[in-house]
Amino acid sequence: MWIWQLPKTEGGSLARIIAKAKANRIGAVYIKSADAGNPWSQFTPSAVSQLKAAGLRVCGWQFVYGSRPTAEAAAGAKARSAGAECLIIDAESAYEGRYRSATTYMKELRRRVGPSFALGFTSFPYVSFHSSLPYSVFLGSGGAQVNMPQVYWRDIGTTVTTAMNRTWRENRIYGRPIVPIGQTYQSAPVADIARFRAIARAWRAPGYSWWEWSTTSPRQWAALATDQVARLAPADPGWPQLQRGSRGDPVVQAQQLLVAAGYDAVKANGIFGDRTAAAVRAIQEGRNLPSTGVLDGASWPVLLRKAGAKIARRNARIARSATATGRR
Structure with a gap:
């Protein structure tokens, strides 16, 4: 459960x-x-310690803007110093187009918290509506290990099912576990809360959370407390289709995966051009898929697996080299 202002949450009483x-x-x-x-x-060490001692997992979250990424990283890292088990990065409209800032922030944050400290990333659920936001940096190599899209269906003006389907379709390309954030604010009906939980369970989400504690009504608390979650048959939400002329961060992500898979002629510039199409055709031909040059539902999983295997082998070589030379 998310907490924005601790003094306004249960009167500020940790008990x-x-x-x-x-x-x-x-x-x-x-x-x-x-x-x-x-x-x-x-967010004090004392408060964190008291909550953890009671058996709660405690994480900090930071809203970032991108104008001063080094200072933002320093402030974010203080959550670990206070005893947080993870930090969640909340980057929204202010970060659109700020790829350089995102890269600086992530590198500096990782330098301060270490390579294995748990990081989450949260932002808009529909990547296609915010295609200049650098999801691919925040969720890329050395970035957040978990993707936590804000699936606020009432805010969007749609149903839980539609919002979850589109969120999964557009976010699964980043290859991180999706841990969606649902809403209790805006008086979300308990039936919607139940539906959200059921879909997340059907798609085997590692977890989910809710925005926000102070806006949660007694009826909503009761809906969260029940262990009766409907069993739904998992449905494939599909994949985004990219082709010549496509632009934005999904294209950047695809291009980075193609480079990782060994297609060095591709440049991660966010524009789906001839070189990107040629690399996609090579991926397709290697698996006897139709050679269209269109990155579609059949091609995305192949690309993710191939890039992932290459990255794993590269990391293993680096680890062996470090061990052999005594570097840690």
Whole structure:
């Protein structure tokens, strides 16, 4: 469960937060720890320690803008110093088009928290509506290990099913586990909450969370507390289709995967041109798929597997080399 302002959550009483979390089957709290380059005073080692001692997983979250990425990374890293088990990066409209800032932020954040510290990334659920936002950097090599899209169906103005389908379709290309954020704010009906949980379970999401604690009604708490979740047959949400003329971050992601798979002639510029189409055709021909040069539902899984295998072999070589030379 997400917490924005701790003093306005259960009157700022950690004891009441712990009691309500336990009563309603909440296992983790995500508390705002920084905004831009400014750490928030509510995220203290004492508060984190008390919540963890009660059996809760505690993570910080930081809203970032991209104008001062080095300072933002320093502020974000303080969550780990305070005892957080993970940090969730919240990048939205202000970060659109800021690829250089995203790269600087992620490199500096990783330098400060280490290569294995758990990071999550949260943003808009529909990548196609925000195709200049650098999802591929935040979720790329050295980036966040978990993708946490904000599936606020009432805010979007659609149904839970439609929102979840499109979110999965557009986010699965980044190859990270999808842990969706649902909504209790805007008076989300309990039937919607149940539907969200059922779909997440059907698609084997490692987990899910809710925005936001202070807006959750008693009826919604009861809906969260029940262990009765409907069983749905998993349905394939599909994949985005990219072709000549396509632009934006999904194209950047595809191009980065093609380079990782060994197609060095491809440049990750976000424009689907002839070289990208040729590399996609090579991928397709290698698996006896129709050689269209269109990155479609049959081609995406092949590309993700091939790139992943190449990256794994490269990382293994680096690890062996480091061991042989005594570097750690």
